[in-house]
Amino acid sequence: MNGIERRRSFLKYAGVLGLPVLSGCCLFGPREIVPYCPNSGAVSDLKAELTIDVHAHVFNGTDLPVKRFLELVMSRQVGVPGSVAAIIGALLQTAAWSNAPKAREELAELEKIKLKLATCGDRSGQPAISTLVQAMADRAFRNAVQELTNALNASPALKSARRKVQDQALALDMKIQAEAAVADEIELVSKMPTYGDYRKYLGSAAAGEGLVAIARISARGAIAFVIQNFQYRYVSVHDYLGLYNVPGKRVIDLLMPMMVDYDWWLAGGSPTASSLAGQVETMEQMAIVTGGRVHAFVPFDPLREVAFGLHLAPSSSLELVKDALDRGCIGVKLYPPMGFAALGNKRLQERSPAFWRQEWFDERLLLPDLGQRLDTALRSLYRHCVDNDIPIMAHTAQSNGPSGDFEGLAAAEYWACALKEFPGLRINFGHFGDTGFGGSEASAYVRAKEFAGLMQVNGVGRNAYADSGYFIEAVDHKESFKTAIAQLIKETDGKGSASLANRFMYGTDWEMTITQGHIESYLANFEEVFESKLVARKFFGENAADFAGLRNGQPTRLRLQKFYDRHQIPTPDWMRKIDQPKAA
Structure with missing residues (x-):
């Protein structure tokens, strides 16, 4: 992993662990979470240009x-202090599993919301929904605060840090400052009566100067991420919309949250507290109650498919995908850094027979032909996706895996193999190879260029795209990012419809970006990146419509239309905007 990517990977989780992170003055604007009727002016604006976020999480x-x-991925990040990792890690290991709303609990609440949505045409409709969802948000917030408080009370390290930080000899100790800041943040948040009060607080500037301010900003990001992980997914959707929607200027017409499946790579197949089937059902209902504004990507795990073939897993990953695509999911999510290449795993094992022999890896799956089995599972997915024109989003940054070797499997060379065998596969190279694009290290630009090289007009990469997920450089170093993206667009200009201007898409990677602490300007900064209004229009929506196959008559569009008809969902804004004649 190169320096920029490791730094970005570190920053992504540093806030969660209470590390000092250089961030902006505040996390969010002081907007309260307000759930809206789908036709509310706060979320619906047919005059605004099409805006699609192709890479987010809820x-x-x-x-x-x-x-x-936590043990296998977060613990690997650069500079993680063990004591702080243990404190926050212990909290998430116990509390998030037991007290965050499970899928079945959220489904029950979404049924109540659906009943309230029936009153959207009445004057009482919007207030009724707001009251219901505010109660949900407050309930989850109180659970989070209680668990944070319990963690603080049970932590001698945090308590002693608050005392030690007063000692001038320890005042410049980064670890102690971070621990003290986490303790102070938990105590401060515990005094806030409602989630709305907490959201307002997030819009305020952090107190202190120098290292103290840095530590407090970091702690605020840490706790914000933890609290978000206790929330209802529906509340998170509206947190996101409240952060980026600017009524009268730009609103998010379509949000594509990515689901994940790490069970077999990290936990020996032990299921999550919310089952994958339950998560799919929850996201199906999310699409319904948001009027088609939120459509997820379902995860495919080739190792789960291998385990299913060996009668170790109770369900097939491919069958989960097929079911989810019929229930409102737009496409499929792949996460190669967990331990698999897009294709070529057989050759990988031939070169390195012990490649998957890691202490955390399930011994039942350490087979002499594991690489071939992974390739077989992936080929089954790709064939289904090509035959049915289904889009895939893949994590292509070499980061956030349980080992450096596994992270390297996200590289462009493996996707070149996949596209050669499955020409025309609809693929979004999530993170564009390196989230440090536009930063100080040339390797990030080189990786992006490698993926851009896979984009073709009529060749095997005719449906290859990339997104801007977690491109914090656009916030931290806007001018250098602007220069870098302009250069790559210029270099690919001669490729016609395969030029980057026609293949680069807007993505945030929210809620992972929460730890950054200054993400409220993410969308606004990207609006200033492109000199050409046409290129900007393509970036924010048109390219995503092409990638996902959302245009009239395309298979994904037809599949979603059947979903809307089945659930009596009116034509969503994104569909109306795509069908509008475009000005030259």
Whole structure:
């Protein structure tokens, strides 16, 4: 992993662990969470240009194997202080599993919301929905605060840090400052009566100067991420919309949250507190209650498929995908850094027979032909996706896996193999190879260029795209990012419809970006990146419509239309905007 990517990977989780992170003055604007009727002016604006976020998350702590994720992934990040990792890690290992709303609990609440949505045409409709969802948000917030408080009370390290930080000899100790800031943040948050009060607080500037301010900003990001992982997914959706929607200027017409499946890579197949089937059902209902504004990508795990073939897993990953696509999911999510290449795993094992022999890896799956079995599972997915024109989003940054070797499997060379065998596969290279694009290290640009090289007009990469998920450089170093993206667009300009201007898409990677602490300007900064209004229009929506196959008559569009008809969902804004004649 190169320096920029490791730094970005570190920053992504540093806030969760209470580490000092250089961030902006505040996390969010002081907007309260307000759930809206689908036709509310706060979320619906047919005059605004099409805006699609192709890369986000709205999961909570019951959707992940939290304990193993902390131990095997987060613990690898650069500079993580063991004591702080243990404190926050212990909290997420126990509390998030047991107290965050599980899928079945959220489904019960979504049924209540659906009943309230029936009153949207009445004057009482919007207030009724707001009251119901505010109660949900407050309930989850109180659970989070209680668990944070319990963690603080049970932590000698945090308590002693608050005392030690007063000692001038320890005042510049980064670890102690971070621990003290986490303790102070928990105590401060515990005094806030409602989630709305907490959201307002997030809009305020952190007190202190120098290292103290840095530590407090970091702690605020840490706790914000933890609290978000206790929330209902529906509340998280509206937190996101409240953060980025600017009524009268730009609103998010379509949000594509990515689901994940790490069970077999990290937890020996032990299921998450919210089952994958339950998560799919929850996201189905999310699409319904938001009027088609939120459509997820369902995860496919080739190792689960291998385990199913060996009668070790109770369900097939491919069958989960097929079911989810019929229930409102737009496409499929792949996460190669967990331990598999897009294709070529057989050759990988031939070169390195012990590649998957890791202490955390399930011994039952350490087979002499594991690589071939992974390739077979992936080929089954790709064939289904090509035959049915289904889009895939893949994590292509070499980060956030349980080992450096596994992270390297996200590289472009493996996707070149997949596209050669399955030409025309609809693929979004999530993170564009490196989230440090536009930063100080040339390797990030090189990786992006490698993926851009896979984009073709009529060749095997005719449906290859990339997104801007977690491109914090656009916030931290806007001018250098602007220069870098302009250069790559210029370099690919001669490729016609395969130029980057026609293949680069807007993505945030929210809620992972929460720990950054200054993400409220993410969308606004990207609006200033492109000199050409046409390129900007393509980036924010048109390219995503092409990637996902959302245009009239395309298979994904037809599949979603059947979903809307089945659930009596009126034509969503994104569909209306795509069908509008475009000005030259």
